[in-house]
Amino acid sequence: MSGDVQSQSPPMPSSLSMIRTLGLIAMISGLLVVLVARYTEPIIKEKERLALEQAVFQVIPGVDQATATRVSFALSEDGLVRLDEETGTGEANLFAVYDDSGMLMGIALQAAAQGYQDVVRTLYGYDPKCECIVGLVIMKSTDTPGMGDKNTLEGNRQFMANFDALSVQLAEDQSRLAHAVETVKHGTKTGIWQVDAISGATITSRAIGRGLNESAQKMLPLIARHLHVLKVNN
């Protein structure tokens, strides 16, 4: 019986032939992927740059896009480094916006925290004069459609009003926020540092608040140290 089955099954090809075939397919695959990646890379970068630029101007109120200038910086414990627009935007974690006279109008910073389905990414505007967040755009949120997705969040005027003047004042020692940014249950907001959550999208609202708090706690003390450099666009 087993002999019959053996005689009916096709002969086993040599390992070399299988390796050769898989190698050929992998080579075709690699070639195609590299070609497409090389072709689309500059297009993707340009699209992302434009989207970021638009978002940066959006989070700083009163910006005239025709005359305003955006300058990218890399800010860390080691210091503040001005980045070249063409090559260095990828490493940037701070975007300063200047008016036509070169005076600082506001600073845009990125924030991210784990939401319900994926990381919720935001870009927020910081005004050093009032020490508050003055605007926010959702860069990416794929949370529950109709509740916590990007369009729904941005379309909720009541929720977005949280970020018109959200206090992120530094403590006296300038090393942390005086009050941590926190998301509270819808309708229970009492402090100017609190974010009033969206009913039905609490996890997404909390993710936004948490992201802002983590980013502000880390970046604002550093900004305070380098504010004299950031104030004027040289």
Place this chain on the structure above:
Amino acid sequence: MADLHHKPTPITMDTFLRGIWKENPVFVMLLGLCPALAVTNTTMNAIGMGLATLFVLVCSSALVSLLRGVIPKQVRIASYIVIIATFVTIVDYAIHAISLELYNALGAFIQLIVANCVILGRAESYASKNRVTKSVVNAFGIGIGFTFALLCLGTVREVLGSGTILGYPLFGEAFQPWVVMVLPPGGFFVIGAWLLLFSWLKERKQRKILKQEEAARATG
């Protein structure tokens, strides 16, 4: 390796149309339901996912069919997966370059096209046994059928769940969106309704054929 010596059957209109109606991957074969339910909360997402799947389906079928003579049976599934993954990566880059908004909306579901059983099924059961042209025509039909099904789901869900079509409002300010329709349960409700409609149409057609046969027997 695939048997290339059998007589090839000709390409007919049925080769193309079968995938759209008679063998619709979603409404008839109930395949690829994961993306069909997950990303059809808007018409645009449905079109994007449908076209991405169509592209991967057609290209992978063409390459599998082209290489069917050299792929040993023992490594065929691994080979098909590598081929499918290649075109999924290409479509991933392409969507990223075309629209950031669509890319963010579709999220991980673009990469998950690799695991779509409609595509692997086509490669295994059709492209590996047929000539390139015939495989491409068939894959194109199946892809159109898949896109059509996603469009049916996406349109209903967006209209009822958001009161819009392709982002344009339909009912004015007073409309209260039926939010459940853009949530996962809405996907199940809508696909259930479409399946009901398809079954009813099929049954009606069968009844009609039966009646015609009876009438022919009575007169003949």
